[in-house]
Amino acid sequence: MKILRISLLAAAALLAAPPALADLKIGVAAEPYPPFTAKDASGRWVSWEIDLVDALCAEMKEKCEIVETAWDGIIPALTASKIDVIIASMAKNAKRREVIDFSDTYYTSAAVMMGARNGDMDFSPGHLAGKIIGVQVSSIHAAYAEKYYGKTATIQTYQTQDEVNQDLAAGRLDYVLANGTTLDAFLKSAQGGTFEAKGAVPLDVEIIGEGAGAGIRKGETALAGKLNAALSTLAASGKLDEISARNGLTGLIITPKE
DSSP: OHHHHHHHHHHHHHHHSOOOOOOEEEEEESSOBTTTBEEOTTSOEESHHHHHHHHHHHHHTOOEEEEEEOGGGHHHHHHTTSOSEEOSOOBOOHHHHTTOEEEEEEEOOOEEEEEESSSOOOOOTTTTTTOEEEEETTSHHHHHHHHHHTTTSEEEEESSHHHHHHHHHTTSOSEEEEEHHHHHHHHTSSGGGGEEEEEEOOOOHHHHOSSEEEEEOTTOHHHHHHHHHHHHHHHHHTHHHHHHHHTTOOSOBOOOOO
16 A cells, blocks of 8 residues: 555655756748758758758757747747747847847848849948839838938838749849848859849948847746757858858857957
């Protein structure tokens, strides 16, 4: 009887114990964002940021699951605990910091204006009066375009960057404002041959932010510490440079630091 009672007590204790920590759910934007995220022919996520996720999770000794999430709902998904980390080229700016925290910066890329290949490199707000500028919805580029070009030009928003680029190629847009590295990938494509980068827009840190970081829920300092330690190790070991070289990117990565 005593043995049975001990067994029952042990079973009750196991049931009452808190569940083991779940694997980390890594939120990525549902649409491809080359050269940072894309899908191969089999539908598997690949490219620079996916390699970064794999390297971070291996360094942290965490088993991670990639969760596709609509870009305009990715922060609500994080705050609702549907995902644990956002790794989706999310710029660390003041507005987002009001809602979520970030890891150290893992890359920086300028906001660049792109238009027809005609040698006209003037993209000042006055010069673009009456033009149509395409941007991805809920992005830093949409906020920047609205603030600096909204009074003189028409700002057209799209759910995905791919849709923005397609409408530029189809002649429905005059200019596109986006991440310079992403635009470089488009310019090297068959569709992008008749367009050119006009240049980086003047920096507004409040909107453009300090570079891309992993988004986490407010107050999750332990997770932030693990991410930052892993980023630092990957940078110091040359792994981040290796990931960049493998994906055809150079001059993108900075050593993670605040």
